[in-house]
Amino acid sequence: xxxxxxxxxxxxxxxxxxxxxxxxxxxxxxxxxxxxxxxxxxxxxxxxxxxxxxxxxxxxxxxxxxxxxxxxxxxxxxxxxxxxxxxxxxxxxxxxxxxxxxxxxxxxxxxxxxxxxxxxxxxxxxxxxxxxxxxxxxxxxxxxxxxxxxxxxxxxxxxxxxxxxxxxxxxxxxxxxxxxxxxxxxxxxxxxxxxxxxxxxxxxxxxxxxxxxxxxxxxxxxxxxxxxxxxxxxxxxxxxxxxxxxxxxxxxxxxxxxxxxxxxxx
Amino acid sequence: xxxxxxxxxxxxxxxxxxxxxxxxxxxxxxxxxxxxxxxxxxxxxxxxxxxxxxxxxxxxxxxxxxxxxxxxxxxxxxxxxxxxxxxxxxxxxxxxxxxxxxxxxxxxxxxxxxxxxxxxxxxxxxxxxxxxxxxxxxxxxxxxxxxxxxxxxxxxxxxxxxxxxxxxxxxxxxxxxxxxxxxxxxxxxxxxxxxxxxxxxxxxxxxxxxxxxxxxxx
Numbered sequence: 218x219x220x221x222x223x224x225x226x227x228x229x230x231x232x233x234x235x236x237x238x239x240x241x242x243x244x245x246x247x248x249x250x251x252x253x254x255x256x257x258x259x260x261x262x263x264x265x266x267x268x269x270x271x272x273x274x275x276x277x278x279x280x281x282x283x284x285x286x287x288x289x290x291x292x293x294x295x296x297x298x299x300x301x302x303x304x305x306x307x308x309x310x311x312x313x314x315x316x317x318x319x320x321x322x323x324x325x326x327x328x329x330x331x332x333x334x335x336x337x338x339x340x341x342x343x344x345x346x347x348x349x350x351x352x353x354x355x356x357x358x359x360x361x362x363x364x365x366x367x368x369x370x371x372x373x374x375x376x377x378x379x380x381x382x383x384x385x386x387x388x389x390x391x392x393x394x395x396x397x398x399x400x401x402x403x404x405x406x407x408x409x410x411x412x413x414x415x416x417x418x419x420x421x422x423x424x425x426x427x428x429x430x431x432x433x434x435x436x437x438x439x440x441x442x443x444x445x446x447x448x449x450x451x452x453x454x455x456x457x458x459x460x461x462x463x464x465x466x467x468x469x470x471x472x473x474x475x476x477x478x479x480x481x482x483x
Numbered sequence: 484x485x486x487x488x489x490x491x492x493x494x495x496x497x498x499x500x501x502x503x504x505x506x507x508x509x510x511x512x513x514x515x516x517x518x519x520x521x522x523x524x525x526x527x528x529x530x531x532x533x534x535x536x537x538x539x540x541x542x543x544x545x546x547x548x549x550x551x552x553x554x555x556x557x558x559x560x561x562x563x564x565x566x567x568x569x570x571x572x573x574x575x576x577x578x579x580x581x582x583x584x585x586x587x588x589x590x591x592x593x594x595x596x597x598x599x600x601x602x603x604x605x606x607x608x609x610x611x612x613x614x615x616x617x618x619x620x621x622x623x624x625x626x627x628x629x630x631x632x633x634x635x636x637x638x639x640x641x642x643x644x645x646x647x648x649x650x651x652x653x654x655x656x657x658x659x660x661x662x663x664x665x666x667x668x669x670x671x672x673x674x675x676x677x678x679x680x681x682x683x684x685x686x687x688x689x690x691x692x693x694x695x696x697x698x699x700x701x
Contacts, residue, residue: 280607315609323607329600333622342618343608388604395608 231294233258233399233431234279239288241274248274249455252288258398261425261432263446263463265439267478271455272435276401279433280323281314292317293398319347322392323401326408328384330376336363336387337372340394347395355394362390366420382413386420393424400424402434406441414438421445439482443467451475491670494661498674501657502682508574508653509640515579516635520586524594525616527587542584550581551645558649574646582639589631593624626697633690637683644675654678 234256241249248271256262264272277283279290284306290297295317298309308314330339340359344350350358363369366386376384385405392400402421406414418441425432425445436442442449442463449466451459451474459466459475470476526538545553554577561568568576597620605615647656658671 282603282606311612315611319609321607325600325603325607327600329598329604331601331604331619332598343610346611346614346618347609391604391608 231258232256232291233260233293234433235289235291236275236278237289237291239275239278239290240286241271241278241283242286247455249278252455252457254450254457256399256431256433258293258431259428260448261446262434263442263449264433264435264452265437265442265449265478265482266452266458269454270452272452273403274455275452276323276403276433276435279399280321280401281318282323284308292320319395320398321401322395322397322399323403324385324388324392324405326404328376328381328388330384330388330391332376335373335375336368336379339376339387340391343391344394359390359394362393363387365423366390367416380413381409382416385409385413385417389417389420389424397430399431399433402432402436404435404437406436406438437482439467439479451478453478486669486673487667490665490667491674494658494671494674497661498654498658498671498678501652501654502678504571504651504657505640505643505653506682508571508578508643508646508651509636511571511575512578512582512639512643513636515575516582516586516639517632519579519583521590523583523587524590527591528594542587545581545584550577550642551648553577553581554645554649570649571646571651573649574643574651578639578642578646582635585635586632589628589635590624592631593628594620596627597623629697630690630694633686633693636690637686640682640686641679 232255234254236252236254239249239252240247241252252271252275254275264275266272274283278285285299286306290299297317298313299306300309330336331342334342337356337359340362341352341355344355344358345352360369360372363372366389368383368386368390371379371383376387379387389405405421406417409417418438421432421434421441422445424430432445434442434446446463449459449461449463450457451466451470451472453474459470459472461471466475467479470479523538523542527535527542529535529538554574557568557577557580558570558573561573601619601623602615605619610619643653644655646653647659650656652660654675658675662668662671
């Protein structure tokens with residue numbers, strides 16, 4: 218189901234993602250209320266804001282790690298099958314839900330590599346058991362991906378034998394191995410030593426040159442966001458304060474709150 | 484009244500043979516406890532009250548009643564409902580059920596110790612839930628709890644003499660039967676104690692080795 222054309226002479230690219238009227242609260246604290254966001258395919262969106270702004274919750278809702286209390290999530294024009302039950306939204310069809318979310322990859326602040334598996338096994342787990350790839354082929358592709366981030370030599374190491382930067386690069390490769398169409402990055406450099414940040418950002422910079430992949434990046438690295446993102450969404454207390462092309466946002470932020478945030482962040 | 488070595492030597496083969504029943508009851512009971520305990524631990528984690536409430540109730544009930552009564556119950560009451568099981572199997576079920584409520588707690592601790600991020604990574608990779616359980620969570624949850632499970636193995640082993648009350652001819656039952664013919668209790672009971680001691684020590688040694696190996700791996 219393609220997105221409806223906005224005008225007669227111009228068909229916008231398919232939305233990779235459409236959130237509409239999303240509500241989410243945790244134990245009585247409302248994080249998001251009536252939150253809506255469209256992300257066209259191929260866009261590099263930087264989602265920024267202070268802590269408690271709801272930006273990480275947005276990513277987790279998209280990835281399926283949280284359930285919305287209200288609203289709709291569409292991925293590539295298909296609505297995720299939630300239904301209302303006892304006042305909450307629950308997955309209506311878990312296998313279909315998983316299938317629809319399969320094109321989404323997520324990279325976490327704390328890497329979350331499988332600790333009992335080697336780097337290589339971390340990468341091949343999903344291709345073999347989700348995509349049904351033959352193990353030999355999955356390993357070949359995983360090694361090629363690990364090589365592309367400079368980690369081919371460390372393929373047989375366990376996560377505890379790797380530095381934070383190395384673990385995060387493995388985690389990015391693990392997400393890539395499922396050939397995602399949307400990549401979610403949740404403060405992926407926030408728990409790294411400063412000298413390791415650059416190596417992870419370098420990998421992400423390379424990824425951003427692939428026009429087919431939509432990227433949503435939650436980050437505090439303003440320099441990186443400015444360099445890589447096409448669009449910036451600045452959030453505060455669950456509300457979008459400013460939504461602008463990255464170049465405009467960083468050179469001439471319209472909202473005083475954006476200006477205050479940039480002054481603090483830079 | 485001196486300890487008579489001749490009588491002890493005469494008894495030893497009989498008791499060693501009976502100890503096979505003891506070992507059978509222990510291994511059988513442990514197998515039940517390991518499997519049923521894991522099932523109970525998983526059921527108790529269910530989000531649905533219709534699943535976790537009965538599982539929790541069963542665990543509380545079994546833990547709050549004496550094993551001896553459970554043994555009698557399974558042996559005398561179940562046949563009234565047409566469930567006919569051999570005596571040793573009754574004993575194995577009773578031991579297994581009783582200890583399953585303890586191993587369930589051990590499993591729970593192991594599962595809860597796995598970092599939450601492991602679940603999230605599995606879900607973010609669209610892995611099916613059974614795959615996450617079997618290949619991500621349990622392989623990390625189980626090795627650390629092997630020592631605790633091993634302690635229950637030894638504890639269960641030492642409780643097998645209770646099965647004598649329903650006529651399982653394990654070590655103690657056999658020793659008592661022999662003693663009742665000679666009215667000498669010194670030798671049979673001493674031997675029973677020594678055999679238990681020997682098995683417990685060997686098992687503890689094996690468990691210690693397993694523990695060291697597991698520690699070396701992680």
